[in-house]
Amino acid sequence: MDDERRRVLDLLCEDARYTAEDVARQLDLTPEDVEAHVEALENAGVVRGYTAVVDWAALDDGIVEAKVELNVELDRETGYEDISRRIAKFPEVTAFQLVSGDYDFALEVRADTMNAVSRFVSEEIAPIPEVTQTVTHYVMETYKDDGIEFDDGETDDRLSYSP
Amino acid sequence: MSRLSERAERTPPSGIRRFFEIAEEMDDVVSLGVGEPDFSAPxxxxxxxxxxxxxxxxxxxxxxxxxxxxxxxxxxxxxxxxxxxxxxxxxxxxxxxxxxxxxxxxxxxxxxxxxxxxxxxxxxxxxxxxxxxxxxxxxxxxxxxxxxxxxxxxxxxxxxxxxxxxxxxxxxxxxxxxxxxxxxxxxxxxxxxxxxxxxxxxxxxxxxxxxxxxxxxxxxxxxxxxxxxxxxxxxxxxxxxxxxxxxxxxxxxxxxxxxxxxxxxxxxxxxxxxxxxxxCDDAVVDMREQYDRRRRFVLSRFREMGLECFEARGAFYVFPSVPGDDERFAEELLREAEVAVVPGRVFGDGGEGHVRVSYARSLPELREATNRIEDFLAEHR
The missing domain is CATH 3.40.640.10 (Type I PLP-dependent aspartate aminotransferase-like (Major domain))
Known part of the structure; x- marks a missing residue:
């Protein structure tokens, strides 16, 4: 990727709400340049979307998150792709990746209650014929997500004026 | 008769002390008066x-x-x-x-x-x-x-x-x-x-x-x-x-x-x-790149506001010239817009008519501060 486009991408990853003007000012480009880069990134399928980084625990609504490890057994007719299509379509699945190591797929699941998460895994995921095993880990506390630390944010103890 | 030596008596208080005391009483100050990095040591x-x-x-x-x-x-x-x-x-x-x-x-x-x-x-x-x-x-x-x-x-x-x-x-x-x-x-x-x-x-x-x-x-x-x-x-x-x-x-x-x-x-x-x-060479390069982006951001904003500001290429300060007396400008900007900058005259001859703006701050803070400065200038024009 050309260097300029890469720097635009880096800034979007830092804060997707930067306006084209914000990005342009930081990189000495015109807003039109930035918009063209963003459009090209979107068209090429590099940038797939924009979303908020949420600390669900800070909501009183009791959203529950879980990481689910999934093992599958493939046969001549069924590959990872086939299984992935079935699983990715569930709205409860917020992230879904094929990984190396002890299990095949890593899922992130979000629902309103612990019960809803386990019901989803046992009723929607486990019955899939190729699935041989699921291990569900409930998230107990999030310290950092998508590069953003979930601390109280107030760490600047500098004097307001210093020479 | 003072117990202090003539040397101590002769030493003037720092020119930023007064501003510091005003800012201490306020809640929502965005300080561009800082003379140190916003990062922690690597x-x-x-x-x-x-x-x-x-x-x-x-x-x-x-x-x-x-x-x-x-x-x-x-x-x-x-x-x-x-x-x-x-x-x-x-x-x-x-x-x-x-x-x-x-x-x-x-x-x-x-x-x-x-x-x-x-x-x-x-x-x-x-x-x-x-x-x-x-x-x-x-x-x-x-x-x-x-x-x-x-x-x-x-x-x-x-x-x-x-x-x-x-x-x-x-x-x-x-x-x-x-x-x-x-x-x-x-x-x-x-x-x-x-x-x-x-x-x-x-x-x-x-x-x-x-x-x-x-x-x-x-x-x-x-x-x-x-x-x-x-x-x-x-x-x-x-x-x-x-x-x-x-x-x-x-x-x-x-x-x-x-x-x-x-x-x-x-x-x-x-x-x-x-x-x-x-x-820690890499960490320094990374910090420098971040300062550089902020520097460009702040210079570009000041240019848009019509504040005359030469293209500073070092440290983490820019030094725009401001309308009227720099000390009065800095005080009014602090009291009315809650943005802290240091009057140029604090730094000696040649500084009057300018303010020191530090960009050792996160970009959202710089955006907020420059927006406030823009509104402040519009009100006083």
């Missing part, structure tokens, strides 16, 4: 400090600083074209502040004239006075982008000076100087036999080009002390660690005073500094 440096404490390294070091640290400094500064011997020509100090004070006391006799290129960091003048020197202000000008020139030295009558203090990249203006600019100053220094104190603590924060030092000009090494440190480049202000490099007899003279006043620089900070030099 983790390997912090860890080295923790490890040193864990191993019980809580003794003095040699007066001149740990030898391995001085050797690391010797190797580090070659990137700026400096060659100094770790044994005889480098002194590790408690920040550049201590080193500057030592240099003045080692080089200034009562009545000697110390020329200070201004606007400048606020301690040079008082340091010279404490040593009994007479301060001669050498204002630089916005039209020269605050570079020191032969003409500026001549205009100020600096030929009668014994010492010349300069700081590039500059606090508060963000100005940098290149080899051709230093060549002029070096010519003046050689012609009039000036000894030069060159504060280069912002050397690593030079954008769009390489840092240059007056000490590498012909015939200047033997008449210059170079100051650098870890505060700005490695975000280690609170660890208080700097160093001075110069001719052996000057460093020896400074060390003789240092051994009675400070004995040795903080041992924990020396451990952090050694690790910083060994493994």
């Amino acid at each position: 983790w390997p440096a912090r860890k080295a400090a923790i490890d040193a404490l864990e191993r019980g390294q809580t003794s003095y070091t040699s007066n001149r600083g740990r030898r391995d640290l001085r050797e690391a400094i010797e190797a580090h500064v070659t990137r700026y074209g400096h060659e100094y011997d770790a044994d005889e020509e480098i002194l590790v100090t408690t920040g550049v502040s201590e080193a500057m004070d030592l240099a003045m006391r080692a080089l200034v006799d009562p009545g000697d004239v110390v020329a200070v290129a201004e606007p400048a960091y606020i301690s040079y003048g008082p340091d010279a006075s404490f040593a009994g020197g007479e301060v001669l202000r050498v204002p630089t000008r916005a039209e020269d982008e605050f570079r020191l020139t032969y003409d500026a030295l001549e205009r100020a009558g600096a030929e009668r000076a014994d010492l010349l203090v300069l700081c590039y990249p500059n606090n508060p203006t963000g100005a940098v100087m290149d080899a051709s600019g230093f060549a002029e100053v070096a010519t003046f220094a050689r012609e009039h036999d000036l000894f030069v104190l060159s504060d280069e603590v912002y050397a690593a924060l030079t954008y769009e080009g390489e840092h240059d030092s007056i000490a590498t000009q012909p015939g200047m090494r033997e008449r210059t002390v170079v100051f650098n440190g870890f505060s700005k480049a490695y975000a280690m202000t609170g660890l208080r660690l700097g160093y001075a490099m110069g001719p052996p007899e000057v460093i020896d003279g400074m060390n003789r005073i240092h051994q009675y006043t400070m004995l040795s620089a903080p041992t924990t900070a020396q451990a952090a500094a050694l690790e910083a030099l060994h493994s």
Whole structure:
């Protein structure tokens, strides 16, 4: 990727709400340049979307998150792709990746209650014929997500004026 | 009758004290008045400090600083074209502040004239006075982008000076100087036999080009002390660690005073500094890139507002000119828009009519602060 486009991408990853003007000012480009880069990134399928980084625990609504490890057994007719299509379509699945190591797929699941998460895994995921095993880990506390630390944010103890 | 010495009585309170007190009473101030990085020291440096404490390294070091640290400094500064011997020509100090004070006391006799290129960091003048020197202000000008020139030295009558203090990249203006600019100053220094104190603590924060030092000009090494440190480049202000490099007899003279006043620089900070030099180059590059983006952002916003501001290429300051009196502007901006900036006159001659704006802040804060400045200007137009 050309260097300029890469720097635009880096800034979007830092804060997707930067306006084209914000990005342009930081990189000495015109807003039109930035918009063209963003459009090209979107068209090429590099940038797939924009979303908020949420600390669900800070909501009183009791959203529950879980990481689910999934093992599958493939046969001549069924590959990872086939299984992935079935699983990715569930709205409860917020992230879904094929990984190396002890299990095949890593899922992130979000629902309103612990019960809803386990019901989803046992009723929607486990019955899939190729699935041989699921291990569900409930998230107990999030310290950092998508590069953003979930601390109280107030760490600047500098004097307001210093020479 | 005061119990204080005449020296203490004569020493003026810092020009930013009053502003600090106003800001303390307010809730929502975005401060662009900060003179230090918003980053923390790179983790390997912090860890080295923790490890040193864990191993019980809580003794003095040699007066001149740990030898391995001085050797690391010797190797580090070659990137700026400096060659100094770790044994005889480098002194590790408690920040550049201590080193500057030592240099003045080692080089200034009562009545000697110390020329200070201004606007400048606020301690040079008082340091010279404490040593009994007479301060001669050498204002630089916005039209020269605050570079020191032969003409500026001549205009100020600096030929009668014994010492010349300069700081590039500059606090508060963000100005940098290149080899051709230093060549002029070096010519003046050689012609009039000036000894030069060159504060280069912002050397690593030079954008769009390489840092240059007056000490590498012909015939200047033997008449210059170079100051650098870890505060700005490695975000280690609170660890208080700097160093001075110069001719052996000057460093020896400074060390003789240092051994009675400070004995040795903080041992924990020396451990952090050694690790910083060994493994934190990447962290410095990363911080510099972030400062550079913010610098461009702030300059672009000021240009849009119609605030005249030359393109500062060093440190983490820009120095726009403001309508009317700078001190009044800074106070009204603080009270009405809750944005803290430092009036330029605090930094001496040539600073009036400008304010120092620090961009050592996150981009969302800079965006908020510049929006507030824009609204403030619109209301007062």
